[in-house]
Amino acid sequence: MAKDNSFDIVSEVDMQEMDNAVNQTSKEISQRYDFKGSNASITLENENEIKLTGEDDYKLETILDMLRVRMAKRNVPLKCLNPGKIEPASRGTVRQTIKIEKGLSKEKAKDVLAFIKTLKLKVQAQIMDDKIRVTGAKRDDLQAVIQAVKSKDFDIDLQFINMR
CATH class of the missing domain: 3.30.70.990 (YajQ-like, domain 2)
Incomplete structure (x- = not known):
């Protein structure tokens, strides 16, 4: 598996x-x-x-x-x-x-989540307190999500951490 x-x-x-x-x-x-x-x-x-x-x-x-x-x-x-x-x-x-401003507000997190869903990649994203966890089987899909989110301006600074 x-x-x-x-x-x-x-x-x-x-x-x-x-x-x-x-x-x-x-x-x-x-x-x-x-x-x-x-x-x-x-x-x-x-x-x-x-x-x-x-x-x-x-x-x-x-x-x-x-x-x-x-x-x-x-x-x-x-x-x-x-x-x-x-x-x-x-x-x-x-x-x-x-x-x-520290942490993702619920509104900003929902905006990022909706944007990730429009990418039509095989990843799952969920809001966890003040962060968003994105999971997927392929690392390439995760990299594509990172690049897409970086290219869009959400009026906050986003970091991508804990890549596993």
């Missing part, structure tokens, strides 16, 4: 690298000339959000751009950031909360 092969589709963020990117951005803010004398800051509040503060929308956008550059250098997916709206804060400053 042939043994089924499988792999998992996940959306993960390396939080240590994210913390490093936030710390590097904070250090750059303290050293840049255009931020001298301002109370602009970036902090990693918890595992799920980043808080930005600054004098105006332009400074917040600049901080977010600096963070994205640091994340890209550290291979942290940029699609995991979900910026919230800019809100007024104390002393004439503004703040923004950025959510860090």
Whole structure:
């Protein structure tokens, strides 16, 4: 009897690298000339959000751009950031909360699952918590699924792990 092969589709963020990117951005803010004398800051509040503060929308956008550059250098997916709206804060400053999206939401998982079914390959896919397990008899079919899912944009960063 042939043994089924499988792999998992996940959306993960390396939080240590994210913390490093936030710390590097904070250090750059303290050293840049255009931020001298301002109370602009970036902090990693918890595992799920980043808080930005600054004098105006332009400074917040600049901080977010600096963070994205640091994340890209550290291979942290940029699609995991979900910026919230800019809100007024104390002393004439503004703040923004950025959510860090980790794991596959049920809606995104259903979209990926429906896409895999349209491929008409001999594979089975099922949602397991915040990941999708894809199984099939042929490794070539599994490789075809990986290539097809990589080619389609689901607005989240997907990784393919546990290939067996």
